[in-house]
Amino acid sequence: MALETIACPYCGSANARPWAQERGFTVVRCECRLLFVNPRPTQDLIHTAVSTGVHGEEAGGLVAIARRSPSKIPRYRRVFAHMFPDVWSRSEPISWLDVGSGYGEILEAIAPLAPAGSHLEGLEPMGPKAEVARSRGLTITEDYLRRDHLKVDFVSSIDVFSHIPDYAKFLDDIRAVLNPRGEVFIETGNLADLEQRIEFPEELGVPDHLVFAGEKHLVGFLDRAGFDLVKLETVRVDGILHFAKTVAKKILGRPVQVNMPYTSKYRQLLIRARLR
Numbered sequence: 001m002a003l004e005t006i007a008c009p010y011c012g013s014a015n016a017r018p019w020a021q022e023r024g025f026t027v028v029r030c031e032c033r034l035l036f037v038n039p040r041p042t043q044d045l046i047h048t049a050v051s052t053g054v055h056g057e058e059a060g061g062l063v064a065i066a067r068r069s070p071s072k073i074p075r076y077r078r079v080f081a082h083m084f085p086d087v088w089s090r091s092e093p094i095s096w097l098d099v100g101s102g103y104g105e106i107l108e109a110i111a112p113l114a115p116a117g118s119h120l121e122g123l124e125p126m127g128p129k130a131e132v133a134r135s136r137g138l139t140i141t142e143d144y145l146r147r148d149h150l151k152v153d154f155v156s157s158i159d160v161f162s163h164i165p166d167y168a169k170f171l172d173d174i175r176a177v178l179n180p181r182g183e184v185f186i187e188t189g190n191l192a193d194l195e196q197r198i199e200f201p202e203e204l205g206v207p208d209h210l211v212f213a214g215e216k217h218l219v220g221f222l223d224r225a226g227f228d229l230v231k232l233e234t235v236r237v238d239g240i241l242h243f244a245k246t247v248a249k250k251i252l253g254r255p256v257q258v259n260m261p262y263t264s265k266y267r268q269l270l271i272r273a274r275l276r
Contacts, residue, residue: 003039009167010034010217020197022255023062025206027197035192035212046165046210053126055207064208065128068103076109076158083185083231083272084113087154093117095152097177099145100124100160104133107140110156119152147176154183161188161218162209171225178275184227186271190214190234193265200266201238201246201257218271227273234267 007014008030016028019035028038041049049055053065087094093115098106101122110120122140124130130142155174164170174184192214194200204212213221219229238259246258 002042002045004042005039006036008032008034009036009165009211010213010220020204022204022206027204027206027212029192032217033192033214034217037206037210040165040210041207043165046207049208050125050163051127053128062205062208064205065126066102068132069105072105073109076106077113079187079270080110080113080185083233083270088113088115091115093119094154095119095150095179096121096154096156097149097152098122098156098158099174100157100163101133101138101140102126102129104136104138104140106156106158107133107138108136145170145173145177147173149177151179152177152182153179154185156185158185158187161186161213162205162211165210167211167213167221168224171221171227175225175227175275181275183230183272183274184222186218186222186269186273188213188218188269190267190269192217193267198257199259199264201259201264203249203255215269218269222271222273226276228276230272230274231270232272233270235270236262236264236267238262238264238266 008016011030011032013030013032016030016038018026019029020027025037027035029035053063055062081088096110096114096118101107101124104122107120107122114120120139122133122138123143123145124133124140125142125144127142130140133140155178161167191200191212222229239262
């Protein structure tokens with residue numbers, strides 16, 4: 001497999017130490033505490049894996065296609081109702097672009113909340129996912145985010161951060177497609193806020209996942225890109241159900257850590273930010 005060595009995607013430093021190993025890849029921690037795969041697959045290999053959902057034999061034949069998850073719809077409907085109450089109460093049509101739409105669950109979650117006349121669409125570069133979403137009548141284009149996309153009021157990006165090789169550029173592209181005072185919603189984990197690999201109960205999912213941030217990194221990326229924080233909330237995920245699923249994965253031989261429920265410092269970050 002062709003690999004490339006990179007500097008830290010957050011601070012540009014070349015000073016990083018090994019933090020974890022998975023599927024033959026090394027995750028390093030920079031002096032700024034960002035975690036990232038280094039060396040990592042080349043851009044061409046990343047693009048191929050993103051488009052097909054399948055990584056090469058060197059990555060253990062990792063398949064990232066997963067499947068549609070109907071349970072996401074009511075869960076994210078509650079999330080968006082809570083994070084954007086002012087938007088829904090205004091009853092003014094909006095335009096919303098979901099980047100990395102997967103099977104379209106996020107669009108299905110937002111649809112009942114959005115005022116009449118709103119335009120909701122998604123972008124999903126992985127062909128199999130986009131095809132399923134379109135078969136359900138959703139407006140999802142099989143593509144990456146491009147700067148010449150029509151302007152929108154809101155962009156959402158759910159569990160996409162770790163897949164992005166250059167997040168600063170990604171936020172710059174989001175900024176380019178937002179209307180003045182437009183907003184972005186980001187959800188990702190705070191893995192870089194943990195000290196040791198053993199504190200994170202899940203698979204790292206490398207090399208499908210390339211970069212892992214902490215709260216300060218997300219806030220810093222947004223500030224540099226010209227966004228002001230509107231709301232940031234954290235959600236713990238290490239309940240009893242998650243514990244049971246982790247045990248099952250361990251029995252199946254997956255590279256997970258089994259920790260007691262309600263002991264992990266890992267959190268999902270829910271971030272709403274607005275263009276200055």
